[in-house]
Amino acid sequence: MPDLSGIGVCPGVAAGPLLRIAAAPALPAPAPVTDAGAEVERAFAALAEVVADLERRADRATEATVAEVLRAEALMADDEELRDAVRERIEEGADAPHAIDAAFGTFREMFTEAGGYLAERVADLDDLRDRAVAVLLGLPMPGVPQPGHPYVLVARDLAPADTADLDPAVVLALVTEVGGPTSHTAILARALGLPAVVACRGILDVPERTLVQVDGGTGEVTLGASSVFSAKGVDEPELSHPGRTDDGHPVKLLANVGSVKNVPAADQAHAEGIGLFRTELLFLDRTTEPSRDEQVVAYREVFQAMAGRRVVIRTLDAGADKPLPFLHQDGEPNPALGVRGLRVARQRPEVLTTQLAAIAEAAADSGADVWVMAPMVSTLAEATSFADAVHEAGLPRAGVMIEVPAAALRAADLLGVVDFLSIGTNDLSQYTFAADRMCGELAELLDFWQPALLQLIGICGEAGRATGKPVGVCGEAAADPALAPVLAGLGVSSLSMSPRALSGVRASLARYSYAECRRLAELAVAAPDAATARKIVLS
């Protein structure tokens, strides 16, 4: 059988029998109903079973938010209006599956019409309908299978509802037909440390229970593996040396954190510092801005834990997919292109000045080498005013994130006024290819091996070499071991990632000389497409 390939989004190799997320059941041909009363009972019992199943899963869920989502879904299935609509349809002559389909269809229309947030909830309605119909037809509940033995989970795409209670002890690897490096599947896989391949065309045609081997690094899926195994965590010897190439060219290996809770994982992975300290966590779900004192406490915890090491803290990155209630940003026609990141300071300069003052206070006497950077910078003027604000706050090191092509193209100018650059590859991909990060259908455009993206990174790296100032990557691309030598060759001087990815990247870098890194970088940028670029480096 031919082998398949997609985009590897979480390294590691595993093999096992392939099992699919049970597909949504097709509606059977309409059946005549002789006893409407009994049919209504049958339909209600199916809905009740769906509610009970969701509640059981909510009880088992270890995360509070997951449990809450499942309980909200249960409440949607346990709805009197819905039951009334089902009863009406049955009394008009429909059988139970068709009555349920029609009843959900009414709400589906209302949700779609309302648009926005509600239109996105249509998928929940469809899921509930599919579950109820599956019960009626005696089919397995759609969703993650629970066969009682280890297996490779395959799906078109994974929805949060599918994976809410996914057990990483039983699931060996994930493969999806669609999705991209920033899709839910990819994020979930990295969180669980499971080898994962997304955008793998043809995987849905592979027969159920086929033994497959999944390489989450290369993106290759081999059919007909001979044994069941999982090599996550045992494929790399434990390395702790600072990041460097085979011949000693240094590439700092740093960790991304959101709060002091992530620091132990960073330490365990021998991170040389923190390359991205996200500060959004403190602001999320807030209707009022956190006070300066509250910010000082949160920042100081992290700085003190990292005494003697570098901490790159990013100022508030809000807007687009991270709306913050207290900013009252409702109604932007296209939030990804709207007032987000540093742009918030245009409307609310005091949010930034308060944050910088809090960072400065927390940094004082903490012992950490604190650098500050701003998200979503596009022009020299923005970089200049941010650097001025940082220095005025008494902080010595100001940098900017490179997330839009305009900033990458002018990297040399920017380095004239700031002390360092940090490339956010998720957003830089999104804006370079005009492809929404959340859009699974455009996954191949968001592949970090796209030569155009690598070329923009190269412009930044070149500017760094010319000025002697550091240029880091702190997006998901930094976590790809195969890409690490290419990024080093492009002139990137630090890579920052989730702590789990550090050992793989460290080992990969150590396999190449710096000259080889530069040659691979040239070849990757010159490649006609992402797949070729990846193949050149991996061969």
Add this chain to the structure above:
Amino acid sequence: MPTRTVAVGSASGLHARPAKIFVEAAAKAPVKVTIRVGEKKPVPAKSMLSVLALGAKQGTEVVLEADGDGADETLDGLAALLAKDLDADDA
């Protein structure tokens, strides 16, 4: 019939968590409560799907109606709940 008009206080509107809290409270009420936006058709307040389908955002004015024993107390309680920011409860 007793009515209350109240602006939704939750930051994310009458969605997910706030809707769940409101619907659960309405289901426990001793009287049947309806909720509507403007002149649109009133829907049962204890129907999660109908309440979600209102699409009420923060600041949207909704009208609660109920009749019978305890209607006023019930409406007062539910109106107070709607006016609160139910997203912020666990912050």
